[in-house]
Amino acid sequence: MISRFVLIYTRFERFWHWMQMALIFMLMFTGFAIHGIHHWVSFSTAVTLHTICALLLILLWIFAIFWHFTTGTWKHYIPTRNGIIKVARFYFYGIFKGERHPYRKAYWRKHNPLQALAYLSLKLMLFPVIWVSGLLYLLYFVWRDHPQAADWLYGIAMIHTGAAYALLVFVVVHVYMLTTGHSFVEHLRPMFNGFDEIELSAEEEAYLLRDQPSHIRSV
Template sequence: MAERKVLVYTRFNRLWHWSQAASILVLLFTGLRIMGLHGVLTFGLAVTIHSVVAVALMLLWAFTAFWLLTTGTWRQFAPRRAGLWQVARFYAWGVFRGEEHPYRKVLRRRHNPLQALAYLALKVLLFPAVFLSGIAYLGYGLWDDLDPSGWAIWAVANIHILTAFAIGSFVVAHVYLLTVGHGFREHVKPMLTGFETVDLTPEQEAYLAAEEPRRLKP
């Protein structure tokens, strides 16, 4: 096993991450405005931006889902129990005592088990919930005749808002965890450059050196 700097976040991966991050921030900001929690924009402008960015993000998400499935990247997010307890114990205890992070990144698993589980929950629970409720909300004009009491749109709105706050909470934890371990800058850098320090098996190193030399930093 050798620690090498390897390109693990491809260009599409990084573009996906940052445009998604920017979209989520814009959606949270405009969403808070629509709820009346701040007054920076007019309500109409906030709704327009919220709707347009939401549609753009859903398109991006559709591309991403396609990319995850066709490239096999989805395996990065598959849940597994091995190491989960150690990571959880680290965040709850070891981190306060200056212990080393128990997880070593490998090429096939760039996320620690807890991270992978959190991202999976985001992808299969929160995002679909917010997208589906958002689509229902946006397209209310098409099905409002099925909802004479107005109960359904109330439920849709509440699901949408609650899920959005859950995503907001994820963003808070996500950004905070960047400060754990080697520090904020060190953790953000790989998502900018694409290169991350991972443990490579001799076979992986030999393969990359021969077939994809550009993914290896000398």
């Protein structure tokens, strides 16, 4: 096996990631303003920005879903038991011993099994909950005249708020995880320039050198 820097986060994926980060940050900031946790922006401004960011995020997600399926990237998120115990053992034990992270990124598998599972749950569970509750909230004008509308709105708002809190916890842990294994900067760099250290087979290297020379750099 050969270690090389390979372009594993393409331009769209990086754009998607950072746009999503910015929008989620704005949504959290304005959402918590709406919830009354802070008053740094007026309610009217908070609602306006929250709605715009939500619509942009939905648009982004539509593109991202399309991208996942047309490029086959979705396969990176297929859950696997292979190596997951080792990774979990590393985070709960080995890391304190100064052990090396057991996972080696592959060209066809850029997340470690625990990471892939976390992202998959985020995409398949938490995001849809926020999407659906947020859209129902946004479409209040369609069902507002129903006598029970206020009760439903309460339920929807609580689901939406709960999901937002869960996402906040995710963000906190997500950022902390950047400090594990490699250094913070080494974790962050691939999300900017797209290149991460990957163990390649000789065939993979040969393929990349011949057909995708701009996607490979030496370590």
